[in-house]
Amino acid sequence: MYIALIVLNLTEIGETPPGYYERSRGQYRGKISKMFDEVAAYIAGFLDGDGSVMAQLVYRKDYRLGYQIRVSIVFYQKQSHNEILFWLKEQLVFGYIRDRNDGMTEYTIVGQEEVAQVLSLLHPNLRLKKKLAQDVMKLISLHPKKMTAVKLIRLAEMVDKTAEFNYSKKRTNTSEVVRQFLKDKELFPVETSC
DSSP: OOOOOOOOOGGGGTOOOTTEEEOOOOSTTOOOOEEEHHHHHHHHHHHHHHEEEEEEEEEOTTSTTSEEEEEEEEEEEEGGGTHHHHHHHHHHOOSEEEEOTTSEEEEEEESHHHHHHHHHHHGGGOSTTHHHHHHHHHHHHHOOSSOOHHHHHHHHHHHHHHHTTSOOSSOOOOHHHHHHHHHHTTOSOOOOOO
C-alpha cells in the first residue's frame, strides 16, 4: 500500500498561513510586514539572551529643556558570528549594524515608533526582559508631542526605573540631574506651599 503526502502551500494562492503576524507595509523607514510566530519567538529569545532594551536621558544643548528621552533595542554578537545580526535586520527592518573596536558587532534600533513596533511583536515571547519591555512601551505611550518640564521629569523618573534592569556603569543622566538642570535654567515650576 502506497500513501502519498500532499502539502498545499496556501500562500501561493493568497491565503495567510496560521501563525503569521500581519503588519501593514510602510514608508522608507519601513514596518515589519509578516513574520511567523516561531521567528518572533526566536528573536525574542535572542533579545533575552544577547540583547538589551534601553531608555536613556540624553543631554542635548539644542533642546529647550536640555534633555531627550531615547529608547533603543540592541542585539550583540561577536564579529566572527555577526551574520545572525544581518538576518535579524532583514526580519525587523529597522535600525543599523556597526562593528565595535572590541570585536563585537551591534544591531541597534532607535526611535519610539520603531522600538514600540518591535517590542509589541516580541513582547509575548520575552521572558527575562518582559517587564522591562512593558515599562519601555508604557514610557513610549506616555511621551507627549509637546514636552513640558513637568512631563520630562515624570518620564525621566520612568527612565530611572528602567535603568534598574540594565548594568550600566557609566550612567550619569538621571531624573535628579534633569530636575537640577531645569531648576538652574529656571524652567522648572516653582513649588509653593499653601
